Amino acid sequence: MNADFRIFNTLTRKKEKFKxxxxxxxxIYVCGPTVYGDPHLGHARPxxxxxxxxxxxxxxxxxxxxxxxxxxxxxxxxxxxxxxxKIAKKAKSEQIEPMExxxxxxxxxRKYMHKLNLLLPSIEPRASGHIIEQIELIxxxxxxxxxxxxxxxxxxxxxxxxxxxxxxxxxGRKIDDLFSNTRELSGQQEKRFFADFALWKKANPEHIMKxxxxxxxxxxxxxxxxxxxxxxxxxxxxxxxGGGMDLIFPHHESEIAQCVVANGKNHAKYWMxxxxxxxxxxxxxxxLNNFITLDELFTGNHKLLxxxxxxxxxxxxxxQAHYRSTLDFSNHALLSxxxxxxxxxxxxxxxxxxxxxxxxEINTMTLLNNAKNAINDDLNTPVVIAQLFEAARIINxxxxxxxxxxxxxxxxxxxxxxxxxxxxxxxxxxxxxxENNLEKELIELLLEIRQQAKNEKQYTISDAIRDxxxxxxxxxxxxxDGPVWRVK
Amino acid sequence: MNADFRIFNTLTRKKEKFKxxxxxxxxIYVCGPTVYGDPHLGHARPxxxxxxxxxxxxxxxxxxxxxxxxxxxxxxxxxxxxxxxKIAKKAKSEQIEPMExxxxxxxxxRKYMHKLNLLLPSIEPRASGHIIEQIELIxxxxxxxxxxxxxxxxxxxxxxxxxxxxxxxxxGRKIDDLFSNTRELSGQQEKRFFADFALWKKANPEHIMKxxxxxxxxxxxxxxxxxxxxxxxxxxxxxxxGGGMDLIFPHHESEIAQCVVANGKNHAKYWMxxxxxxxxxxxxxxxLNNFITLDELFTGNHKLLxxxxxxxxxxxxxxQAHYRSTLDFSNHALLSxxxxxxxxxxxxxxxxxxxxxxxxEINTMTLLNNAKNAINDDLNTPVVIAQLFEAARIINxxxxxxxxxxxxxxxxxxxxxxxxxxxxxxxxxxxxxxENNLEKELIELLLEIRQQAKNEKQYTISDAIRDxxxxxxxxxxxxxDGPVWRVK
Numbered sequence: 001m002n003a004d005f006r007i008f009n010t011l012t013r014k015k016e017k018f019k020x021x022x023x024x025x026x027x028i029y030v031c032g033p034t035v036y037g038d039p040h041l042g043h044a045r046p047x048x049x050x051x052x053x054x055x056x057x058x059x060x061x062x063x064x065x066x067x068x069x070x071x072x073x074x075x076x077x078x079x080x081x082x083x084x085x086k087i088a089k090k091a092k093s094e095q096i097e098p099m100e101x102x103x104x105x106x107x108x109x110r111k112y113m114h115k116l117n118l119l120l121p122s123i124e125p126r127a128s129g130h131i132i133e134q135i136e137l138i139x140x141x142x143x144x145x146x147x148x149x150x151x152x153x154x155x156x157x158x159x160x161x162x163x164x165x166x167x168x169x170x171x172g173r174k175i176d177d178l179f180s181n182t183r184e185l186s187g188q189q190e191k192r193f194f195a196d197f198a199l200w201k202k203a204n205p206e207h208i209m210k211x212x213x214x215x216x217x218x219x220x221x222x223x224x225x226x227x228x229x230x231x232x233x234x235x236x237x238x239x240x241x242g243g244g245m246d247l248i249f250p251h252h253e254s255e256i257a258q259c260v261v262a263n264g265k266n267h268a269k270y271w272m273x274x275x276x277x278x279x280x281x282x283x284x285x286x287x288l289n290n291f292i293t294l295d296e297l298f299t300g301n302h303k304l305l306x307x308x309x310x311x312x313x314x315x316x317x318x319x320q321a322h323y324r325s326t327l328d329f330s331n332h333a334l335l336s337x338x339x340x341x342x343x344x345x346x347x348x349x350x351x352x353x354x355x356x357x358x359x360x361e362i363n364t365m366t367l368l369n370n371a372k373n374a375i376n377d378d379l380n381t382p383v384v385i386a387q388l389f390e391a392a393r394i395i396n397x398x399x400x401x402x403x404x405x406x407x408x409x410x411x412x413x414x415x416x417x418x419x420x421x422x423x424x425x426x427x428x429x430x431x432x433x434x435e436n437n438l439e440k441e442l443i444e445l446l447l448e449i450r451q452q453a454k455n456e457k458q459y460t461i462s463d464a465i466r467d468x469x470x471x472x473x474x475x476x477x478x479x480x481d482g483p484v485w486r487v488k
Numbered sequence: 489m490n491a492d493f494r495i496f497n498t499l500t501r502k503k504e505k506f507k508x509x510x511x512x513x514x515x516i517y518v519c520g521p522t523v524y525g526d527p528h529l530g531h532a533r534p535x536x537x538x539x540x541x542x543x544x545x546x547x548x549x550x551x552x553x554x555x556x557x558x559x560x561x562x563x564x565x566x567x568x569x570x571x572x573x574k575i576a577k578k579a580k581s582e583q584i585e586p587m588e589x590x591x592x593x594x595x596x597x598r599k600y601m602h603k604l605n606l607l608l609p610s611i612e613p614r615a616s617g618h619i620i621e622q623i624e625l626i627x628x629x630x631x632x633x634x635x636x637x638x639x640x641x642x643x644x645x646x647x648x649x650x651x652x653x654x655x656x657x658x659x660g661r662k663i664d665d666l667f668s669n670t671r672e673l674s675g676q677q678e679k680r681f682f683a684d685f686a687l688w689k690k691a692n693p694e695h696i697m698k699x700x701x702x703x704x705x706x707x708x709x710x711x712x713x714x715x716x717x718x719x720x721x722x723x724x725x726x727x728x729x730g731g732g733m734d735l736i737f738p739h740h741e742s743e744i745a746q747c748v749v750a751n752g753k754n755h756a757k758y759w760m761x762x763x764x765x766x767x768x769x770x771x772x773x774x775x776l777n778n779f780i781t782l783d784e785l786f787t788g789n790h791k792l793l794x795x796x797x798x799x800x801x802x803x804x805x806x807x808q809a810h811y812r813s814t815l816d817f818s819n820h821a822l823l824s825x826x827x828x829x830x831x832x833x834x835x836x837x838x839x840x841x842x843x844x845x846x847x848x849e850i851n852t853m854t855l856l857n858n859a860k861n862a863i864n865d866d867l868n869t870p871v872v873i874a875q876l877f878e879a880a881r882i883i884n885x886x887x888x889x890x891x892x893x894x895x896x897x898x899x900x901x902x903x904x905x906x907x908x909x910x911x912x913x914x915x916x917x918x919x920x921x922x923e924n925n926l927e928k929e930l931i932e933l934l935l936e937i938r939q940q941a942k943n944e945k946q947y948t949i950s951d952a953i954r955d956x957x958x959x960x961x962x963x964x965x966x967x968x969d970g971p972v973w974r975v976k
Binding site: 126460 | 553584585587588591592595608609610611612613614616617618619620621623624699700721926927929930931933934936937940941944946948949952953956957960
């Protein structure tokens, strides 16, 4: 294992060495999607970031259990305690059963995460599938004296909690500051204190997603599921809890309060949060109509997009920023991500044919070390990518005859590509457009025939091949080393 | 809607017209896999059969809710009340959490069902996700007086049930006959009557998958989940309940008893059961070592297989038998299924170029009517396929100039293919090997170049193309109408 892997812990506000609770095991819990709409860029970023965390821990040799939940009940509009359930609302508008909505968008989510070449989590638990565990947790919070019931709903007593513990330990917020930001909402009058949050909500008669409980028919509060499922599958204390920065407060803050009261401890040792994506400098939001789904990105079917972008381009774009930085999305930024990734892929395609020499001219071990140090430094993917660019530069220079490289150099460059580009960043060189090997073989056969035709001065044939490939969006370029092709 | 659709109802032992409970809606519940092993031929048959039921009801214009569950808890070895939980056992042997086993094999199941071109169910509920619903159901069975508790386990009182109702109504079994077939098993002594079955099992301390209940820590009996989830998502009475014939007793029989007692009625109006697959005349079983997974079929990696078979070949093979007949698997049978399906696909590829004439020579409407009558006759897919073979014969004869066909004929043949082969049977002509259109275009470009080279007497080029395609398993045949190709 690698003792040098450091991650920024939101809880302590500093980078800390990763020391798992059980040596050689790592447990990760990441907040997954609320499945009532198509997966969008805001879903892609945490999924990609924590996929890289997962991949890197596997790469280091840990036995990893990676949990990413699916929220299919209890997440109310405006993340409040009083709006309509997001899934139930969608179900009503489409006149179907809420679980059909949840299933449909879970399927869509899985499909698009697959296109992004993300590994499947070890377990994908659903909130609605863990009602009993959530009820048990509420009972323990009751037993500890931090819950109260009003009219069939149960609330967490934040005021009392804050007397003994610190509600705000994760977010750094102070209860007094919170008050000034709170609007009085309907239903709030049930709460003893404005910052209290729902553990169980009484269901009104027309509500479909409801279960029997010691407090009558109802459904769990949004913050409950992650406390319940995280500890169920990873233990009362596990290594890493991840999610988007927007979840720090109130979601993760409240998760911690629940666990501290029920189990006597904060359930996660390290809290990791990715920053948000903005669009042309503006917050991305449905209401602002600058919201882009992954489907729109992959098809180019959106007014802000000039063209379609491959899943790998989107991923490369996201990884070019550190996960704790904001990331501004624009068509222009995607175009350069596409160009940048292409540069790396094109260069590394040449490694097989690169001449090696007895030389000690350059030091490629530095690139490997830099990449290792960067990924160890709180998953600094932009610096890892910078090493890949530098490697591409070296390869191109070697190819042009301006740099001499040794067998050792070549070997190290290949390790850099395979370990980082492919294995840890989870990128690939097919851009998901020609995953199929047969396509590659067919294209290469066509280029071979074209070469043969040219040699035999059969230019009608050779030109026809190039033109027709071009029509299929396969660009052929003649170079000193023979023809190269790429999917446009 | 079609008033002529008749299905064989296991409950009444006769074919009945399908009349949905709510006009224009259809609710289907099918028993899905117990996710502790790789999907095999025995999973493929029910999944394919009920996919066709789903597709046909959609084709008829019904709004269908199709539920297929995932059993991830409570299914004990030997389908008994006393063995080890199948998933927990696998988890123990692999030293992982049971839900990781369930997730892994659920993912595998989804992947292979996708390869078989099956539509996704509307909802895929998991047994472990509906513990509370199962506990509620037990409570109602208790309230009705048909359950008793012994030492933290709860059993269904079959003897009492059978005094008022009929335990055996679905399977046709008589309790007295059952007795002679029952072996005394450990734990059976808790039961008052040998035919009683577990509703809730007390968990011993080392058991991982357990939940709190009014009877202490435990887990639900296997038969409970389908009663609970079926009625949750489809109502106390719904249209069709499906599954393999091996589930009729005791699983479905017990499901009925539970629902009759709890809700006053058998939950399903129609009960449909597919028959089993045998291998070379023998029962397919892990213990007989003649067990074939879908992965082995698709890769050819099994000693009984001469080669790999595409998912569509497997599907065609299964559909060539009526779902209520046994189906004997052999390498030979797969070879003929492959050949048969190829014949249909090859013939229909020619419909675009078929010459049409002013003629009234043949009657293709009969084929459409036969296909419709066959699918209406309890999903008689072999007769549907027979119409496709007859259509292929007509097309080939027309192509050879031996039969004249009209525009109306051609149109009807195309409808037959699109409605039945593609839409209802859910087959496709790519055999999942060249789903990608680019491949097709590339191959056709190569054949075009080859033709051009031949015309210009550049035989080295034309021969090279044929040989190299052949190496990629693409067979090229020259016919009077030019070259045709297929993936071998």
